[in-house]
Amino acid sequence: MTDLSSTERTRHRRFSEKGRTDRAALHEVLRAGFVCHLGVVVDGVPMVVPTVYGFDVDHLYVHGSVASRSMTGGGPTGRRPTAEMGTVCVTVTHVDGLVLARSVFEHGVNYRSAMIYSEPRRLEGEEKLEGLRILTEQAAPGQWDYARRPSRKELAATTVLAIPLAEASVKVSSGPPDDGDGPDAELGLWAGVLPLATTWLPPVPDPLLPEGTALPGHIAGRAGTPLT
Amino acid sequence: MTDLSSTERTRHRRFSEKGRTDRAALHEVLRAGFVCHLGVVVDGVPMVVPTVYGFDVDHLYVHGSVASRSMTGGGPTGRRPTAEMGTVCVTVTHVDGLVLARSVFEHGVNYRSAMIYSEPRRLEGEEKLEGLRILTEQAAPGQWDYARRPSRKELAATTVLAIPLAEASVKVSSGPPDDGDGPDAELGLWAGVLPLATTWLPPVPDPLLPEGTALPGHIAGRAGTPLT
Numbered sequence: 001m002t003d004l005s006s007t008e009r010t011r012h013r014r015f016s017e018k019g020r021t022d023r024a025a026l027h028e029v030l031r032a033g034f035v036c037h038l039g040v041v042v043d044g045v046p047m048v049v050p051t052v053y054g055f056d057v058d059h060l061y062v063h064g065s066v067a068s069r070s071m072t073g074g075g076p077t078g079r080r081p082t083a084e085m086g087t088v089c090v091t092v093t094h095v096d097g098l099v100l101a102r103s104v105f106e107h108g109v110n111y112r113s114a115m116i117y118s119e120p121r122r123l124e125g126e127e128k129l130e131g132l133r134i135l136t137e138q139a140a141p142g143q144w145d146y147a148r149r150p151s152r153k154e155l156a157a158t159t160v161l162a163i164p165l166a167e168a169s170v171k172v173s174s175g176p177p178d179d180g181d182g183p184d185a186e187l188g189l190w191a192g193v194l195p196l197a198t199t200w201l202p203p204v205p206d207p208l209l210p211e212g213t214a215l216p217g218h219i220a221g222r223a224g225t226p227l228t
Numbered sequence: 229m230t231d232l233s234s235t236e237r238t239r240h241r242r243f244s245e246k247g248r249t250d251r252a253a254l255h256e257v258l259r260a261g262f263v264c265h266l267g268v269v270v271d272g273v274p275m276v277v278p279t280v281y282g283f284d285v286d287h288l289y290v291h292g293s294v295a296s297r298s299m300t301g302g303g304p305t306g307r308r309p310t311a312e313m314g315t316v317c318v319t320v321t322h323v324d325g326l327v328l329a330r331s332v333f334e335h336g337v338n339y340r341s342a343m344i345y346s347e348p349r350r351l352e353g354e355e356k357l358e359g360l361r362i363l364t365e366q367a368a369p370g371q372w373d374y375a376r377r378p379s380r381k382e383l384a385a386t387t388v389l390a391i392p393l394a395e396a397s398v399k400v401s402s403g404p405p406d407d408g409d410g411p412d413a414e415l416g417l418w419a420g421v422l423p424l425a426t427t428w429l430p431p432v433p434d435p436l437l438p439e440g441t442a443l444p445g446h447i448a449g450r451a452g453t454p455l456t
Contacts, residue, residue, distance in 0.1 A: 035323050035337065037265040039274035045314070046267035046274045050321040050341055086273070093278040095263050100431075100447060103376040104364050105386075109263065113278055136332050140422075148331040148412055158333075180436030184376055190441050194368075195429040196455060203328075205420040208408030213418050219328060222422060 023057075025170045029114040030055045032094050032228035034139035038062055039089040040070055053090070054131070054138035060090060060116060060163040061123075061131040071159040090116045090163055094228045097195040101177035102184035108173065110193060112228075116168040120161035131160040142218030198227040251285075253398045257342040258283045260322050260456040262367035266290055267317040268298055281318070282359070282366035288318060288344060288391045289351075289359040299387040318344045318391055322456045325423040329405035330412035336401065338421060340456075344396040348389035359388040370446030426455040 036053045039046055049070040054061045064071040072085070096110040123131045129150070136144045150158070177191050202223040203215060264281045267274055277298040282289045292299040300313070324338040351359045357378070364372045378386070405419050430451040431443060 034326075035321065035339075037267075037276050037319060037321070039265075039267045039276035039317075041269055041272065041274050044269065045345065046269050046276075046317045048265050048267035048274075048276055048317045048319040048343065050265075050319060050339065052337060089267075089274045089276045091265060091276040091278060093263065093265070097429075098262075098367055100368060100371060101375065103378075103382075104360065104372065105378050105382040107364060107368060107371065107375070109280060109367070111263075111278065115276065117273065132332065136335060139326055139337070140328060140335060143328060143335065144332065147329065147335070147417060148415060150331075150333050154331075154333040176432075176434040176436070180434050185436065187376060188438075188441065189375060190433070190443050190447065191437060192431050192433040194431050194447065194450060196426055197429050198424055198426045201325075201423040201425050203420050203422050204404075205418070206404040206408045208404070208413065209419060210416075213416065215418050219418065219422065227424060
């Protein structure tokens with residue numbers, strides 16, 4: 001288990017007790033979702049775009065239209081290579097609950113989040129296809145083998161970026177409020193946590209689906225299971 | 229109902245059918261959550277931080293420690309005024325489900341998202357307290373009147389930013405996959421949507437709570453209700 005590099009950017013100034021820096025903790029947060037927020041700078045201004053992701057041991061993968069600004073850093077397609085995007089910030093956040101304390105000041109959120117700073121690399125050829133496979137299987141396990149795979153034309157219309165997991169921080173906040181043994185405990189107020197659960201509901205067939213089309217097990221089996 | 233300004237940044241290049249620009253649609257997306265992703269530029273590099281928010285007709289409110297870099301744009305506290313943070317990007321995203329199409333290329337996510345570009349203003353005095361009230365009530369309705377309100381010292385340790393809702397875009401994607409009437413329909417594959425639901429679970433009392441502490445109705449009533 002290699003520690004992720006802790007740089008000036010990812011050092012946890014505020015709540016160091018919430019910071020974790022090992023790669024297993026990072027993978028655990030990434031495993032628990034499929035949508036990240038990708039931050040890029042376009043003309044000096046931050047742009048935060050929600051997008052699906054996948055990951056393997058060393059990289060996170062995102063994709064988008066070849067024409068989208070979040071994939072090119074704002075430059076016209078083809079004229080500004082991805083290498084010029086510079087550093088991006090990818091943040092993955094899972095909200096687990098609301099911490100209701102005796103004081104407004106101690107209210108908070110139980111969450112798990114990962115923040116990754118890296119320079120993305122644009123994938124081509126077999127690497128691009130493998131990136132798309134990883135992306136697809138993260139959100140929709142089983143679909144890469146079940147659905148029709150991308151055609152040459154579809155591949156050409158898609159940009160896939162690999163983002164090294166070299167510089168990252170993970171923060172986890174859990175448990176009850178902190179003011180249970182302070183002076184505010186004397187107030188006699190209720191305090192605790194309101195947990196949030198994100199769950200897959202039963203699949204809704206496309207209305208255009210011919211009657212009798214079988215629902216494959218890899219889709220049916222997700223209903224009722226938690227996302228994270 | 230005033231249309232939000234549509235600028236170069238918020239014009240929807242890729243999926244204009246998903247774009248909405250009226251203020252009611254923006255408020256609807258903001259009402260459905262309490263965590264946003266705040267994007268700032270620190271030393272030329274994007275930084276994307278998950279944080280709670282509240283909003284009223286014209287502003288979104290976020291808060292943080294006076295020492296946190298997302299509240300100061302990276303400068304040392306007190307030396308770099310918030311006015312120099314420049315433009316920030318705030319993105320709120322609700323993931324409603326996974327769109328499983330016949331082809332991998334047509335796979336997607338049903339979601340509602342809002343992206344706001346603005347220059348934040350740091351609040352003081354009564355405005356700061358009102359910003360905190362709005363923030364608190366967004367995540368934890370009823371708690372501003374129930375819990376102990378911030379002391380002078382706690383207020384001094386907190387930065388509250390008001391972010392004008394002047395330039396924003398809203399995107400909504402819903403419904404079944406798009407390839408039900410194309411050539412891929414002939415493949416005979418199942419296609420549809422796997423919806424995701426985010427729900428409040430029953431409250432978990434702080435283990436330090438004295439036995440018999442009453443659970444107030446404004447907290448008890450949320451169990452089993454959907455977040456969005």
